[in-house]
Amino acid sequence: MDKAEQILKALGGAENIVEIEPCATRLRTEVHDSSKVDEKALKAAGAFGVISAGQVVQVVVGPEADTIATDIEDLM
């Protein structure tokens, strides 16, 4: 499983994603159900950190965020 697949799975899968948007350092993700987000799995997938506030989950992946976001969108 590549990084994009691992991150998507750890965010609760495509059906849990409302929106995913890359920034220079992170994926800004809005999810339907934040309890389905697995922070440990996100870190295991290579995230440097995860910052959650309500339904917005920021997955810090570094400058590859735009590439990973494109890969995730391709999987959805």
Next chain:
Amino acid sequence: MTQLDVLSPVPGRVIELAEVPDPVFAQALVGPGLAVDPDRTGAVTAVAPVPGRLVKLHPHAFVVQTEDGAGVLTHLGIDTVQLEGAGFELHVAEGDTVAAGAAVVTWHPAAVESGGRSPVAPVIALEATAGQLTSLHAGGAVAAGEVLFVWNR
């Protein structure tokens, strides 16, 4: 070991990353570094902090990677991705090779601030450890192109 001088991309006042109003930068999640609270003097041209290739170039943020693989991220303002490039004029293209101090993007810190966002510009040694950075001078004024810190690698 090589010493890489990391230059300030913008003129302003040097602050600690912990003072940056964004948890990702304040907690140094993508790497250690410093930030510059830029002068609010109209248009400011941000320059490359190190020589190398522009491996990532957004209007509001860019990464220059040196020949031996050191990546330095410059992020112009906080949450400025939301501006979608408005007010940022690029002078180079992604993939270009630039000298340290070369003009990369012209922007307007005062306009970013009046739009309700912090214009603070973090400068990050990507995936470095805090112990690799020396000569960090938080608290003082810095000119664009002046050494901000040294990355020992």
